[in-house]
Amino acid sequence: MTIANDSHSAEGVYISVAHVAEIARPLFVGKKAGDKFTCDVSVAFENETDRASMLKVDKAKLAELDPVFTFTVVNVKTFKAAESNQETWNQMFGEGAVTSEEQFMEKVVERIRANHTQEANYRFAADVRKYFVDKANIELPEAFLKRWLVYANDGKYTAEKVEKEFPGFVEDFKWQLTRGYLMQKLGLKVEKADIEQAAESYVAYQYATPATSWRTRTRCAGSRSRSRTTRPSAPCARRSTSRPRRFPRKSSAP
Secondary structure, eight states: OEEEOSSOEEOSOOOOGGGSOTTTGGGTTTOOTTOEEEEEHHHHOOOHHHHHHHHTSOGGGGGGSOSEEEEEOOOOOOOOOOOSSHHHHHHHHOTTTOOSHHHHHHHHHHHHHHHHHHHHHHHHHHHHHHHHHHHHTOOOOHHHHHHHHHHHTTTSSOHHHHHHHHHHHHHHHHHHHHHHHHHHHHTOOOOHHHHHHHHHHHHHHHHOOOGGGGGGTHHHHTTSOOOTTSOOOOGGGOSSSSSOOOOOOOSSOO
16 A cells, blocks of 8 residues: 655555554445545554554654545455364464364464463563562662763764663673572583573474474574563663673773
């Protein structure tokens, strides 16, 4: 779909009728390729973030635009529920893995249970992390760290950007210090088998596939977004990992 008026235009826009406000939905229902109609986007799409994304503009610029646009339908897609048959089962679980309705329901239950296990593990890890960080009660020289982050990143991040992202950085940094201390004190080490198991669980969770197939799919996982079990670190502290940068070798102090 294309959207245009005298002040702005956007092409390649996909709109789900389910996301259109009920008062404007009749304008979109029943349309076919080539149809044109006029619509006030501020009425049809009440959420400003969604509206800005649809129009492909910054949210701050929405007020500058005339909200009445001409919509031109390029194509229409209708989603139809798949039938519960062998073809569908093969697409979902692999060739011949499911051959009956009973097996299908067992696989569905297995996937739901696996999802809940992942969520339970995430909750447990978050609670354990919070407990130990709070117990450690580490005091950091925050004013110094803010100056260091600006200095160490060679101007890549402004003081304002660091200030905005700093709470996330502090949270991650405190956990890194606490975790490192605990691992050293308890003699804990990450072995190759641990990495393989984590990769197996990650891929099985992301793709909802049998865990034994992870070796053939791990390369693809790198292009996917982070698992929700991993909290991204603050951008100002990010390089190839979430660990903060070492002090740069410069002659002057920040």
